[in-house]
Every structure is written in C-alpha cells, then in structure tokens.
Amino acid sequence: DLAARGGRVLLSSPVTAIRDEGDRVAVTAGGQTLRVDRLVACGGLSSDALAAMVDDPGDVRIIPFRGEYYHLRAQLRDRVRGLVYPVPDPRYPFLGVHLTRDLTGGVHVGPNAVLALALEGYRWRDVNPRELARVLTWPGMRRLAREHWRNGLAEMAGSLSRRRFAAAVRRYLPEVQAGDLTRAPAGVRAQAVRRSGELVDDFVIRSSGRVTVVRNAPSPAATSSLAIAEHIVGQLVGAEGRP
Ligand SMILES: Cc1cc2nc3c(=O)[nH]c(=O)nc-3n(C[C@H](O)[C@H](O)[C@H](O)COP(=O)(O)OP(=O)(O)OC[C@H]3O[C@@H](n4cnc5c(N)ncnc54)[C@H](O)[C@@H]3O)c2cc1C
Known part of the structure; x- marks a missing residue:
C-alpha cells in the first residue's frame, strides 16, 4: 500500500x-x-x-519484559473454545497468563512477564551487560523492584519451572499438567517505567x-x-x- x-x-x-x-x-x-x-x-x-x-x-525509560509462551497439547485444545483470561490486576499493565486459540486451531498459553536481561532478551541466556546496567541503574527500576519484588520472583519461578507455570494455568483449566505444555517462542515488551517507578500503562x-x-x-x-x-x-x- x-x-x-x-x-x-x-x-x-x-x-x-x-x-x-x-x-x-x-x-x-x-x-x-x-x-x-x-x-x-x-x-x-x-x-x-x-x-x-x-x-x-x-x-521514562524502556524496560524490557519478556513474555514467555507454551503450546497446549493437541488433545486438550477442544477445552478452549475462545479466549480465556484472568481478571487483570490493575497494578500491572500485563494481563497475566491466558489461553488463546490461534488461526490454525492451536492454543497458546502465556505470556508471563519476566525482566529480560537484554533489550532483545528472548531467552534467559540472552544477556547484554551494557543494556542490563542501564536498566538496573534507572531509579524507576529500583523503586519498581522494591515495591513488586514478590510478584517478580513469582514470575521468575514460573519462567524457570514448567510445573509452576502449569499450576498458574490450572486456575482456569484445571486438568492441565506440566507435560501438556511445550515451549513456544517468547516476545519482549517495551514497557516504559517512570523515574518514580510507575509502570506506564x-x-x-x-x-x-x-x-x-x-x-x-x-x-x-x-x-x-x-x-x-x-x-x-x-x-x-x-x-x-x-x-
Ligand atoms: C508477549 C507479547 C504479547 C503481546 N500481546 C499483544 C496483544 O495481544 N495485542 C496487542 O495489541 N499488542 C500486544 N503486544 C504489544 C504489541 O506487540 C506492541 O504494543 C506493538 O508491537 C508496539 O508497536 P511499535 O510499532 O511501537 O513497536 P514494535 O512493534 O516493537 O516495532 C518497532 C520497530 O522499530 C525497529 N527499530 C528499532 N530501532 C530502530 C532503528 N534505530 N532504526 C530502524 N528501525 C528500528 C524494530 O526493529 C521494530 O521493527 C504484545 C507484546 C508482547 C511482547
């Protein structure tokens, strides 16, 4: 066009x-x-x-938050006929892990929200020391971490353990087990954070x-x-x- x-x-x-x-x-x-x-x-x-x-x-500064996804095992796909979302937590601009049908009939589960260790940090092993230092020295990031460390740790635990990720999904799809989820590609959100620590939504x-x-x-x-x-x-x- x-x-x-x-x-x-x-x-x-x-x-x-x-x-x-x-x-x-x-x-x-x-x-x-x-x-x-x-x-x-x-x-x-x-x-x-x-x-x-x-x-x-x-x-404002951009803080990269990775959103990780899983695919739901084919045998469970028919349990999800539309979009299944949690009630959003108004403290965060992220919606929380949800179930989404894609155009081919597959179902993806996610995204979570974990601090990425590089602007294009699509995996834990993607680390850029210069970009990470810039993120960690932003006063807003330190204030955000002080206020939300508990939630941040829970998101990291869900990222590192498929079992925990599955436990979060069971709130609205009770039969899901860790073995029903296979890793899918992640995305990185460009999330602005103010000097005050506010997540700009x-x-x-x-x-x-x-x-x-x-x-x-x-x-x-x-x-x-x-x-x-x-x-x-x-x-x-x-x-x-x-x-
Ligand atoms: C996991 C995840 C789930 C999401 N889910 C949804 C959803 O369900 N619905 C929804 O509406 N949105 C969703 N989003 C958000 C959506 O992807 C973004 O809001 C949107 O992509 C922002 O568009 P943008 O054009 O501002 O930036 P981007 O899409 O990031 O595009 C920026 C472009 O600029 C290019 N660029 C950067 N620097 C330079 C440079 N120096 N020179 C030239 N080019 C440059 C980059 O390569 C990139 O192509 C999601 C994002 C993530 C990560």
Missing part, C-alpha cells in the same frame, strides 16, 4: 542519527542521509535510543520540532495500530494545518 502511494520501505537500515535542521529533518539510516519534512519514530524497544538522538530522553507520544517519538506503545498497540496512526496524523495536522 505504501509503495503504491509513492512511499519507500528501507529494510535493514537502522537509524543512527536524527538531526532537526529547522525546515527539514535529516535522518541517517543504513549509511545514507535522507531529508524529510516530518519524522515519526516508532522504535519499540529502541525508542529510548531514538528519543536521545532528538532531545533529552526525559522521565498509557501511550506516551512526544513531539519536539519536526520529530515525533512514540515512547511507549503498550498492548493493545498492535491491535490499535491504525487508530494510533490516525491520532498521530491528527496531531501533525493540528500542528501544521496539513499532514
């Missing part, structure tokens, strides 16, 4: 510099510098780095000059992506009288 409207998609072209030149924005990506009228940066886990290219990164979108940076786009930002895009375009139109 984008290409049909005259757009270009540059793959494997990481943005390494953003410079507001007043009447244009210079973006260096994949070794070339492009000049554009307006820039909207949606960098997910890298949004701190992109924000720092433009401005002071401010009061709303969208954070910041504009500075001609650059807009999406600093926090928590779930359901995939489901709502078109509505969020309309909202951002509305702000750009509001700022300039044209998109």
Whole structure:
C-alpha cells in the first residue's frame, strides 16, 4: 500500500542519527542521509535510543519484559473454545497468563512477564551487560523492584519451572499438567517505567520540532495500530494545518 502511494520501505537500515535542521529533518539510516519534512519514530524497544538522538530522553525509560509462551497439547485444545483470561490486576499493565486459540486451531498459553536481561532478551541466556546496567541503574527500576519484588520472583519461578507455570494455568483449566505444555517462542515488551517507578500503562507520544517519538506503545498497540496512526496524523495536522 505504501509503495503504491509513492512511499519507500528501507529494510535493514537502522537509524543512527536524527538531526532537526529547522525546515527539514535529516535522518541517517543504513549509511545514507535522507531529508524529510516530518519524522515519526516508532522504535519499540529502541525508542529510548531514538528519543536521545532528538532531545533529552526525559522521565521514562524502556524496560524490557519478556513474555514467555507454551503450546497446549493437541488433545486438550477442544477445552478452549475462545479466549480465556484472568481478571487483570490493575497494578500491572500485563494481563497475566491466558489461553488463546490461534488461526490454525492451536492454543497458546502465556505470556508471563519476566525482566529480560537484554533489550532483545528472548531467552534467559540472552544477556547484554551494557543494556542490563542501564536498566538496573534507572531509579524507576529500583523503586519498581522494591515495591513488586514478590510478584517478580513469582514470575521468575514460573519462567524457570514448567510445573509452576502449569499450576498458574490450572486456575482456569484445571486438568492441565506440566507435560501438556511445550515451549513456544517468547516476545519482549517495551514497557516504559517512570523515574518514580510507575509502570506506564498509557501511550506516551512526544513531539519536539519536526520529530515525533512514540515512547511507549503498550498492548493493545498492535491491535490499535491504525487508530494510533490516525491520532498521530491528527496531531501533525493540528500542528501544521496539513499532514
Ligand atoms: C508477549 C507479547 C504479547 C503481546 N500481546 C499483544 C496483544 O495481544 N495485542 C496487542 O495489541 N499488542 C500486544 N503486544 C504489544 C504489541 O506487540 C506492541 O504494543 C506493538 O508491537 C508496539 O508497536 P511499535 O510499532 O511501537 O513497536 P514494535 O512493534 O516493537 O516495532 C518497532 C520497530 O522499530 C525497529 N527499530 C528499532 N530501532 C530502530 C532503528 N534505530 N532504526 C530502524 N528501525 C528500528 C524494530 O526493529 C521494530 O521493527 C504484545 C507484546 C508482547 C511482547
């Protein structure tokens, strides 16, 4: 759709510099510098780095929380005919482990929420000391850990032990045993945490000059992506009288 409207998609072209030149924005990506009228940066886990290219990164930092999944054994799939969710805990932006049917009739179970040891820490063995140090030295992370360590430890235990994970699922699918679950790929949430330790559960979108940076786009930002895009375009139109 984008290409049909005259757009270009540059793959494997990481943005390494953003410079507001007043009447244009210079973006260096994949070794070339492009000049554009307006820039909207949606960098997910890298949004701190992109924000720092433009401005002071401010009061929020992205903390990576891994969400791990299991597949439910085929023989139990017919027990799950829709989406089965726990009542959310309003203290957390994460919904808690739930059961979801996928398009092929399979059922996946998850995600939990454990601190990832790298921005792209999809497994326990993915460790990036520099990124981890940045997370652990953020005052908001220390406050969060002080307040929620009990829950954090419970999530880690569920991550390290399939038996515990299955026990959590048994609250709404009582017959599930550890042997009914097989590991599935994990995802990493880009979760903004304020200096005060607050887990930000709303969208954070910041504009500075001609650059807009999406600093926090928590779930359901995939489901709502078109509505969020309309909202951002509305702000750009509001700022300039044209998109
Ligand atoms: C386990 C899990 C379950 C979820 N469940 C749901 C759900 O059920 N429903 C829902 O709506 N949402 C869900 N989400 C949340 C949803 O995935 C995110 O809210 C959404 O992907 C955010 O979109 P985004 O475009 O802001 O960031 P992303 O999707 O993370 O995209 C950012 C992109 O920017 C690229 N990038 C980063 N840095 C650079 C750079 N320097 N230069 C160029 N490119 C760069 C990255 O490679 C990436 O492709 C879930 C997330 C996880 C992890």
